[in-house]
Amino acid sequence: MRNPTEIKNLKYPKRFKKTERGIALVTTLLITAILTALTVEFIYRVYIGAARAEIFKDTQRAGVLAQDGVMIAKSGLEELIKVKPAFTMEENGLAFSRSVGDGAIIEIRAFDELSKASIMVVFPATGLSNKNAGETYSRLLRLLGLDERLKDTLADWIDKDSEISPFGAEAADYSSLAKPYTPKNNMLESTEEMLMIKGYTPEVFKKLAPFVTPYTEGLVNVNTAGKTVLMSLSDDIPEGLAERVIEYRGKTPFKERSEILKVPGFETIGFSLQDKITARTNTFRVFAKARVNGVERGVEAVIQAGGGILYWREM
Secondary structure, three states: OOOHHHHHOOOOOOOOOHHHHHHHHHHHHHHHHHHHHHHHHOHHHHHHHHHHOOOOOHHHHHHHHHHHHHHHHHHHHHHHHHHOOOOOOOOOOEEEEEEEEOOEEEEEEEEEHHHOEEOOOEOOOOOOEOHHHHHHHHHHHHHOOOOOOHHHHHHHHHOOOOOOOOOOOOHHHHHOOOOOOOOOOOOOOOHHHHHHOOOOOHHHHHHHHHHEEOOOOOOEEOOOOOHHHHHHOOOOOOHHHHHHHHHHHHHOOOOOHHHHHHOOOOOOHHHHOOOOEEOOOOEEEEEEEEEEOOEEEEEEEEEEOOOOEEEEEEO
């Protein structure tokens, strides 16, 4: 578990342009209302009961509250999807903060994982290329000024065979290291795992991590994706066209992926994107932070609405 001072330094991406804020505000107000109701029903009752019984010290209380915050976020996002299946989101996510009594405050922030490019560039069992994800990933590397051949080492890390790609690496390469290990031969369980792959230095990872996810198979949500990820979908999407998508959804969220054709400049390109995009999501990265009498604890998790928890890290 990390030092509490590290939680204070938790940073979130910058905001989108003002054109998106009106629609995003409606979504924020809706999720706030849902989470507030759930907090009263769940966290407030459980936490206050424990506090009165003096079962936990402040540190333990903050930890329990942060863990409960993830579950509250999961329930709230599931309710949001029922009420509003397609919604936009500012780049700094959906945020919720509330005092829950007895000197305790909880903060929750959620991000859409489908706003990112998938790193499932091949299918593990067969080693066959996941065409859409692979092409998008290659463009993303290029847009970020990174070596496109990094896709080869990622593919070799995922596939189960021992055939080395042109710039790849298999078991023999990793076993010769000072501290040897074997490639995963399966999909990554977290973005941090990329640091174990040949060529993925801390510098590369820092550039790449905000734009990729191991939890999707390739579809990108056009209601939440940033400009760089939108540009990575096709060589025919320059910066100006990506900005049009963001401006359009700021006024009217896409209800279906086919509505991309309504954006000026996408009358033709939009058809080629239909198997690469979606207008909805069910996978979120949640940060829950709790503060009790000056003591802070946090949890980072990836959750699926209507499903399970894909990633969990206490901070």
